[in-house]
Amino acid sequence: MYQFKHHKSTSVDHASELHSNSDEGLYLAGGMTLIPSMKLRLTAPTDLIDLSSIEGLAGISNSYAGLRIGAMTRHCEVSASSEIPALASLASLIGDNQVRNRGTIGGSLANNDPAADYPAAVLGLGATIHTNKRDIDGDSFFLGLFETALDEGEIITAVTFPIPKRAAYAKFPNPASRYAIVGAMVSDSGSGIRVGITGAGACAFRARAFESALNKDFSVDAISAIEIDHSDFNVDIHASAEFRGHLIGAMVRQAVVQLTE
Amino acid sequence: MAVKLNVNSVEHTLEVPSNTLLSEILRDHLNLTGTHIGCDTSQCGACVVHMDGKSIKSCTVLAAQADGADVTTIEGIANGGELHPMQEAFRNNHALQCGFCTPGMIMSAIDLVQSNDKLSAQEIREGLDGNFCRCTGYHNIVKAVLEAQEQM
Numbered sequence: 001m002y003q004f005k006h007h008k009s010t011s012v013d014h015a016s017e018l019h020s021n022s023d024e025g026l027y028l029a030g031g032m033t034l035i036p037s038m039k040l041r042l043t044a045p046t047d048l049i050d051l052s053s054i055e056g057l058a059g060i061s062n063s064y065a066g067l068r069i070g071a072m073t074r075h076c077e078v079s080a081s082s083e084i085p086a087l088a089s090l091a092s093l094i095g096d097n098q099v100r101n102r103g104t105i106g107g108s109l110a111n112n113d114p115a116a117d118y119p120a121a122v123l124g125l126g127a128t129i130h131t132n133k134r135d136i137d138g139d140s141f142f143l144g145l146f147e148t149a150l151d152e153g154e155i156i157t158a159v160t161f162p163i164p165k166r167a168a169y170a171k172f173p174n175p176a177s178r179y180a181i182v183g184a185m186v187s188d189s190g191s192g193i194r195v196g197i198t199g200a201g202a203c204a205f206r207a208r209a210f211e212s213a214l215n216k217d218f219s220v221d222a223i224s225a226i227e228i229d230h231s232d233f234n235v236d237i238h239a240s241a242e243f244r245g246h247l248i249g250a251m252v253r254q255a256v257v258q259l260t261e
Numbered sequence: 262m263a264v265k266l267n268v269n270s271v272e273h274t275l276e277v278p279s280n281t282l283l284s285e286i287l288r289d290h291l292n293l294t295g296t297h298i299g300c301d302t303s304q305c306g307a308c309v310v311h312m313d314g315k316s317i318k319s320c321t322v323l324a325a326q327a328d329g330a331d332v333t334t335i336e337g338i339a340n341g342g343e344l345h346p347m348q349e350a351f352r353n354n355h356a357l358q359c360g361f362c363t364p365g366m367i368m369s370a371i372d373l374v375q376s377n378d379k380l381s382a383q384e385i386r387e388g389l390d391g392n393f394c395r396c397t398g399y400h401n402i403v404k405a406v407l408e409a410q411e412q413m
Contacts, residue, residue: 001280006262006325028326035321036302038280048279050326076315096391097369098306101315102322176304178390 001035002044008053012132012155015049019153022047027155029072029107032099057106057157065128066162071106071155078105086167086185087125090117093171095178106156109141112148112203114234115179117171119204122159124185124196125167130158142203165190170254172199172247174238181239182247186214186255193218195252200233200244210252219260220253264324268293269337275324283327284308284319287334295335295364299393306392309365310334316372318391335364338371347371350409351402358396366392366402374410382407 005022009015019025025047028034037043051057057072060081067083078091079100094100094108094117108118109129121127122138129136132155141149150156167187171180180199184207187194193214195207213222230245239247264281265274268291275290284301287293287310296319299307303321310319311333338345344352347367357363366389373388374380380388385406386399394402 001282003278003280006279006323008328031323031326032303032321035323039301048323048325052326096306097373097388098309098316098318098391099303101317 001038002041004038004045005047007047007049009049009051011054012057012157015051015054015155016132016153018047018049022049025049027051027110029110030074030103031107032095032103033107033111033113051106051155058104063160065160068158068160069105070158071109072104073106075100075103075105075108084125084161084163084167086164086169086187087121087161090121090169090171090183090185093117093169093173093178105159109159110148110150110156112142112146113179114145114201114203115174115177115181115199116204117169117180117183117198120169120180120183120185120196120198121161122196123204123206124169124194125161125164125187126189126194127159127161129156130160131156139206142205145202147203162189164188166259168255168258170251170258172251182244182251184248184251184255186210186252186259188218188259197248197251200230200248202232202234207248207252210248214256218256220256223249223252223256262325264328266324266327266329267331269333277324279323279325281324282320283310283312283317283322283324283332286324286327287319287332293334293336297361297364299361299365304391304393305362305365306369306389307362307365309368309392311368311372314372316369333368335368338367345371346412347374347406347409350405350412354401354405354408356397356401356405357394362392362394362396366394370402370406370409371413374406374413380406380410 023046026045028048058070127138164187171183182199185196195210198204228245230241233241233244297307299305303318308320
């Protein structure tokens with residue numbers, strides 16, 4: 001790891017100011033991705049602006065719009081929450097206990113790893129991402145591989161998840177890293193079905209064909225014949241694009257079975 | 262940069278380069294070599310210590326992030342000559358062979374037992390997901406944690 005300047009920020013504004021005064025600064029949340037990347041010299045920030053000392057960025061509360069989760073809330077806190085069981089279950093499947101004790105929801109979303117779990121929840125539950133500048137509709141947040149709608153220096157402050165009538169998350173994990181090879185969040189808000197998929201493509205996306213089929217008939221039969229175009233899907237030593245396409249159907253089915261049994 | 266740490270109830274203030282990891286400050290600056298570095302990529306769990314009461318992988322935490330924290334390592338859990346119940350249970354159940362993973366395994370297991378009500382064997386296996394042992398096949402480790410949770 002190369003050397004850098006470590007800054008403790010006292011407020012979101014202070015962090016933003018430190019960032020704009022830095023040469024190639026990066027925000028540090030839990031560090032569960034950033035620190036390994038720095039150790040591998042895949043990234044070499046001149047300045048690390050630590051967000052952990054900012055008061056009020058962590059914590060879970062109920063708001064009129066749903067469940068509001070502060071950006072610095074650790075995965076272990078989300079997994080222990082009870083308001084949206086599917087979200088708690090998703091958080092409990094991230095990494096291992098030690099990763100969940102450090103990793104944060106804001107860090108995960110800002111990083112937008114193609115195999116991260118939270119992006120499936122943002123899309124599958126219809127969440128809104130709050131930043132120090134604006135509110136971003138979850139549907140327009142994930143733009144591509146590690147690319148988000150965040151501007152340079154913009155800081156996620158919280159995420160609000162509307163409380164669904166029912167929801168379930170099914171995941172086929174990589175057994176070593178526990179990242180999702182494919183994960184599917186299926187939710188029923190009472191007024192519509194959402195299906196958020198992670199792991200398959202360059203970033204998480206909504207599976208619209210599954211949504212419209214499940215809107216007409218919420219059953220396993222309704223989705224059994226859906227063809228998935230896997231031409232743009234990820235390929236690595238763990239799974240081919242075709243297998244990832246197959247897993248989408250399998251994971252959505254698992255989630256639907258959980259919700260209909 | 263200056264880093265202030267309370268390690269095993271002893272206060273330290275150390276001057277270290279910014280890119281120092283918590284695992285490095287413990288091993289190289291404080292000579293607490295019971296914390297092992299196995300993979301150094303936050304997979305294997307040999308480096309697990311407690312930071313403010315929670316188990317974490319010290320190879321993936323900067324010393325700067327631990328500034329002001331209370332850290333407990335494997336050296337800090339016995340009470341003088343009396344082993345911690347988890348250490349005692351590992352010994353009773355032959356839950357180690359080469360011993361390399363043991364410090365991290367014990368630190369993870371203590372947090373697991375403290376953070377949960379009575380765990381089943383399956384829950385212990387899932388809870389120790391972040392710690393690798395290449396000798397024992399895990400059976401005796403699970404037996405040890407089952408025994409230790411009765412004593413803790």
